[in-house]
Each structure stands twice: as structure tokens, then as C-alpha cells.
Amino acid sequence: MRGSDFAELKAFVAIVERRSFARAAEHLGLSPSALSQTIRQLEGRIGARLLNRTTRSVAPTASGEQLYMRIAPLFRDMAAAVAEASESTAQIRGTLRINTLGMAARTVIAPRLARFHQENPDVVLDIVVDDTLADIVYGRFDAGIRVGGRLEKDMVAVRLTPDLAMVAVASPAYLARHGLPKSPADLHDHACVNWRLQADGSNYRWEFDKRGQRIEVAVDGPVVTNHADIGVAAALNGLGIAYHFEQDGVGDLLAQGRLVRVLAEWSVSRPGLYLYYPNRQHQPAALRAFIDCLLDRTPPAQPRSPGG
Numbered sequence: 052m053r054g055s056d057f058a059e060l061k062a063f064v065a066i067v068e069r070r071s072f073a074r075a076a077e078h079l080g081l082s083p084s085a086l087s088q089t090i091r092q093l094e095g096r097i098g099a100r101l102l103n104r105t106t107r108s109v110a111p112t113a114s115g116e117q118l119y120m121r122i123a124p125l126f127r128d129m130a131a132a133v134a135e136a137s138e139s140t141a142q143i144r145g146t147l148r149i150n151t152l153g154m155a156a157r158t159v160i161a162p163r164l165a166r167f168h169q170e171n172p173d174v175v176l177d178i179v180v181d182d183t184l185a186d187i188v189y190g191r192f193d194a195g196i197r198v199g200g201r202l203e204k205d206m207v208a209v210r211l212t213p214d215l216a217m218v219a220v221a222s223p224a225y226l227a228r229h230g231l232p233k234s235p236a237d238l239h240d241h242a243c244v245n246w247r248l249q250a251d252g253s254n255y256r257w258e259f260d261k262r263g264q265r266i267e268v269a270v271d272g273p274v275v276t277n278h279a280d281i282g283v284a285a286a287l288n289g290l291g292i293a294y295h296f297e298q299d300g301v302g303d304l305l306a307q308g309r310l311v312r313v314l315a316e317w318s319v320s321r322p323g324l325y326l327y328y329p330n331r332q333h334q335p336a337a338l339r340a341f342i343d344c345l346l347d348r349t350p351p352a353q354p355r356s357p358g359g
Contacts, residue, residue: 059093062086063101064126067111067119068191072104127191144173147337150187151196153279154299155324156180159196159211159345167344174337182277183249188329193338199322207330211345212323216297217258219318220310225289232292232313235259235266242291243270247277257294259317266317286310296321 065075066086076086094101101115111119151160160178167176179185179192187195198215199208219232225242232238238257246255254275256267272291276282279299286293287309295301304310326342328334343349 055092056096059089059096060122061126062089063093063115064119064123066090066102066109067115068123068189070109072109142173143171143336143340145335145337146175146177147194147335147341148177148179148190148192149194149196149341150179150181150185150190150192152182152198152324153180154296155196155211158299159324163344163347167341170344171337171340174340176341187327193335194326194328194341196324196326199325205330206327208325208327209342209346210323210325212298214320214323216320217294217318218297218301218305218312219257219292219294219314220286220301220305220312221292222287222289222309223311225286225291226311226313228289235268235314235317238268238270238292241270241272243272244282244285244291244293245270245272245275246282246294247275249277255294258319259314260319261317283310 062075062079062081065078066072069075069078072083072086076083079086081089090102097114097118099114100112101118103110103112149160156178164176167174179190184197185192185195187193196211199210229241232241235257243257247253248255254269256269259266259268270292274281274285274290276285279295282293282295283301283304285291287304292313297305301310305312326345328338
């Protein structure tokens, strides 16, 4: 393969994975016009259009998707090989891309950012908060963080937290006005804060379990959101009953008496938070260091940099 062929294919992969000529050009250190010319040369040499480009987005054509699926793993393997060779003699460095739930970003990552930077000053953390089930391989993320029951089968998973408790909560003022629900069916007579599922845009049906009796309830109320902070704020302000993970800040509000738990005997739990990544032979050193930090493990001693 000629050097120009390699450069054209590398440029094509960068555009598909970043879904933007501008971001790909910045990553490659090229001007957008030079990158466009590179893609035109590649399409001319192959004899097929590879990308559909509008003013707002870029997506591969059928031919482009087929080409990407064949060559992207090769580029990842080459990058991993280079990283593996360099890690034996150098400090941990580079960019680590993480796709994570908002809850995990708030409760697991944010409290450890300072420590990770102190231990790995040459690593840039690129953290994308995304509550959808994003394809981390297609998005070229090094790892993702999700609730355990929603992981793909071919991923390596590392448990980060115990199981997560779902709790129904309301403000004392709301309950003083409307009373306590005695069973999940009573929620039909209450205002509730709905949770919008980003995967398909539907509202989450609240799930309850009491000694094996499992119930799902479609609730109604004045607020629908896909952001936990909004749902909790609505409950705090007396707009209705909310249903959230206790570990995502709700536990502190319960302890302070600002929220009150209802239907406690019906609440369910979810598998804990897991970090997951593609099952590949080489695990980047930066990812190993990130996992150690999230698990509060003592990192191994790093080799000194040349001249250090």
C-alpha cells in the first residue's frame, strides 16, 4: 500500500467516526479543504461515493459503510500495537475516551478526576455523558459505563458499584397535600415525574416488586424529563412523586428530610454500574489506570521518563 493510500483511508475512518469533516480535520491536523480533497481522491481511486455530506452531518454510503467495517478494526489494531510498544518505555499518556451515563459521571467519575490527573498528568480524559446505549466501538470510545443489565455480550465488564436501589420519593409538602400512596396502583391518583427513555422516546413504566409480585405502572404528571437533576428538583419543589436511583444524590436528600420515601416495600434494585470495553488482546495502559482509579486501587509504579 502506498503512503498516500494509507493517508486517504485514515482520513476516511476519522470522518466516519467523528461524523464531521471539521472534527476529523482538527484530529488529523489538516485543513477542511485539504481533507475534502483527500476524500475526493479516495473516491476517485475506488470509483464509488463513500460519504453523504450535508451542511449539518456526514454519514457513510452503503459502500462507505462496507469499507469502514473492513478497515476500521485494522486501524484500531495498529494504534493498539503502537501504544503497546511505547508503553514499555514511557509514562502513561494519550487521550482516553469514555462514554458514560450521567449518574456514573456524577457519582463515580467526578469525585476521582483530581486523583486520576495527579497520578496520570499526561492523560487527557475525553468524557462524553450519554444516557443512550451508544455503540462505543463505532464511536471509537475506549470504554463505556452503564447499568450492568444493559451490556453487550461481547464486552469485557468490570463492576464498579453494588446494586442500585430505585426509590420513589416526594417532598413532605406534597405528601401533606395529597397523602401517601399505599400501593403502586395508587400512583394513578398522584402527580408523578415521568422519565423519558432516550432510546425510543417513550416514557419509562415504573417497575415495582414485592415478594415476587411484579407490577409496571404508567404514570402521569406535570413534568417529563430525561435528566435526573430536573426530576429530583421537581420532587423537591412539590410537583409530584419521582422515581430515581437512591445512590444518585437522592439518599442525601432523604437523610436531610427534604424528600420522603414512599412505597419502600415495593422498590426494586438494578445491577450496579459497570465499566465495559471491547474484548481485545491489548488493553491500553491509560484504561488500566482509569479502572484502578475508579476502583480506588493503588496504581503500580510507573517507569521514569527518559532523563527523569
